[in-house]
Amino acid sequence: MTAAPRRLLVALLAAIATTAPACATTRPYQREALARREMALEPDGDEAALRQHFLGTREGAIGGGGGEGGGCGCN
Amino acid sequence: MRLQLIVVAAALLAAAPAAAEPNTLSFDTLFYSDNDNVLVVSPQVAAHRALDDAGGEASARVAVDIISAASVDVVSQATSGFTEVRKEAALSGSLRIGELLPAVRYRFSDEPDYRSHGFGVTLSRDFAGHDSTLAVSFDVGLDTVGRTGTAFSAWSRHLNTHTGEVGLTQVLGPRTVIRGSYSLTLQDGYMEKPYRYVPLFDAAVLADLDRAGMTVGGDDFDTYRLPERPPEEVPDRRVRHALSLRALRFIPAIGAAQLDYRFYLDSWGVQAHTVDAAIKIPIGRFRLDVEDRLHYQLAADFWARAYTVDSDGVIPTWRTVDRELGTYAQDTAFVRLQRPFGDFLVYAMGGTMITRYDDFLYLDWRLALVSEAGVRWDW
Numbered sequence: 001m002t003a004a005p006r007r008l009l010v011a012l013l014a015a016i017a018t019t020a021p022a023c024a025t026t027r028p029y030q031r032e033a034l035a036r037r038e039m040a041l042e043p044d045g046d047e048a049a050l051r052q053h054f055l056g057t058r059e060g061a062i063g064g065g066g067g068e069g070g071g072c073g074c075n
Numbered sequence: 076m077r078l079q080l081i082v083v084a085a086a087l088l089a090a091a092p093a094a095a096e097p098n099t100l101s102f103d104t105l106f107y108s109d110n111d112n113v114l115v116v117s118p119q120v121a122a123h124r125a126l127d128d129a130g131g132e133a134s135a136r137v138a139v140d141i142i143s144a145a146s147v148d149v150v151s152q153a154t155s156g157f158t159e160v161r162k163e164a165a166l167s168g169s170l171r172i173g174e175l176l177p178a179v180r181y182r183f184s185d186e187p188d189y190r191s192h193g194f195g196v197t198l199s200r201d202f203a204g205h206d207s208t209l210a211v212s213f214d215v216g217l218d219t220v221g222r223t224g225t226a227f228s229a230w231s232r233h234l235n236t237h238t239g240e241v242g243l244t245q246v247l248g249p250r251t252v253i254r255g256s257y258s259l260t261l262q263d264g265y266m267e268k269p270y271r272y273v274p275l276f277d278a279a280v281l282a283d284l285d286r287a288g289m290t291v292g293g294d295d296f297d298t299y300r301l302p303e304r305p306p307e308e309v310p311d312r313r314v315r316h317a318l319s320l321r322a323l324r325f326i327p328a329i330g331a332a333q334l335d336y337r338f339y340l341d342s343w344g345v346q347a348h349t350v351d352a353a354i355k356i357p358i359g360r361f362r363l364d365v366e367d368r369l370h371y372q373l374a375a376d377f378w379a380r381a382y383t384v385d386s387d388g389v390i391p392t393w394r395t396v397d398r399e400l401g402t403y404a405q406d407t408a409f410v411r412l413q414r415p416f417g418d419f420l421v422y423a424m425g426g427t428m429i430t431r432y433d434d435f436l437y438l439d440w441r442l443a444l445v446s447e448a449g450v451r452w453d454w
Contacts, residue, residue: 041244050103054107059372
């Protein structure tokens with residue numbers, strides 16, 4: 001494994017290690033803000049897919065947002 | 076194929092048991108226009124039917140890209156431009172089984188010189204009283220690249236893409252949720268564009284221009300280039316890594332603030348940083364979203380503004396004029412407004428995309444106007 005992917009893996013493990021454990025469970029009555037529409041991580045999948053395809057054909061990077069592949073719709 | 080997809084989609088949606096609301100029908104259209112003479116109109120229709128109360132659903136989507144382009148990429152190849160239509164259909168389904176949510180999807184895309192089949196599966200599982208969700212997905216893309224006006228049976232090349240992704244979503248408290256993911260993409264096959272030919276230059280001529288304080292560019296490259304113009308050639312294998320983080324926090328009296336960051340690198344030497352910040356503000360029955368996305372990337376190892384022929388007449392093995400393999404910075408900013416009307420939700424978005432190319436032979440910058448509008452019906 002070259003240095004760059006190893007750094008990526010270390011960063012991912014660090015992110016998981018710092019966020020996953022020891023989080024107190026959020027009670028249902030504490031979820032009012034989390035349940036709001038604007039707090040959805042993927043608020044509208046179809047609208048997001050359309051925009052992700054548009055961005056994906058104009059950025060040299062992929063991954064992390066879905067919506068790749070399927071021809072470019074460009075030249 | 077299109078008829079088969081429609082029949083399967085109709086069967087999936089009709090066969091779904093009457094379950095929790097909502098079912099959704101949506102229509103969206105995106106418009107893109109830039110100062111490089113590219114115009115794209117992308118309408119899509121999508122339908123969803125819930126299968127349970129916890130994320131299970133059947134869905135179908137049909138999208139079209141209508142592209143009219145006379146960009147510098149196109150006209151520099153001595154062609155006058157083109158108009159093309161790309162059609163895409165997608166089906167997906169998921170069903171909650173206890174803490175597990177398995178999902179499957181299929182996508183077909185067709186344009187005169189490109190066909191693509193995509194298959195994918197995702198398995199996600201909730202932990203810790205739904206505060207944590209771990210998702211693992213795998214996608215395969217089987218693409219066939221052709222040439223407009225030539226039958227696929229007469230000339231075609233293949234590109235296979237495999238993508239694996241693992242992601243963790245974590246509620247950090249009553250107002251904060253984050254998600255981290257890592258994706259690995261392996262691509263094998265033809266990744267050139269069959270219409271791209273790369274201009275070559277004599278190194279001595281470029282040196283003379285440099286001494287005179289001149290740089291060869293889009294207006295004069297034809298004057299200085301050598302007669303040979305070989306086709307684009309890039310490696311047949313590409314390994315791509317992306318690490319993404321998203322944080323979403325509710326701010327009382329304002330709304331939701333969202334921050335995304337993606338670090339990307341690949342085996343061709345491209346490295347990219349993408350930062351996307353958004354704020355979503357409820358204003359009465361309206362919601363206003365303001366978003367800015369900054370993408371900066373470093374060029375592939377074999378990128379050159381002007382490829383030169385060495386003294387023995389040997390041309391570079393890898394050569395490209397694909398601007399997305401160069402160094403550039405791109406900022407996309409937009410404002411989106413939505414409002415519900417009974418069971419309907421209507422939205423409109425408008426924005427700009429500004430791209431600054433550091434070292435692209437044909438173009439230094441690009442300005443694009445982007446707009447999108449849509450309506451969603453929940454019942």
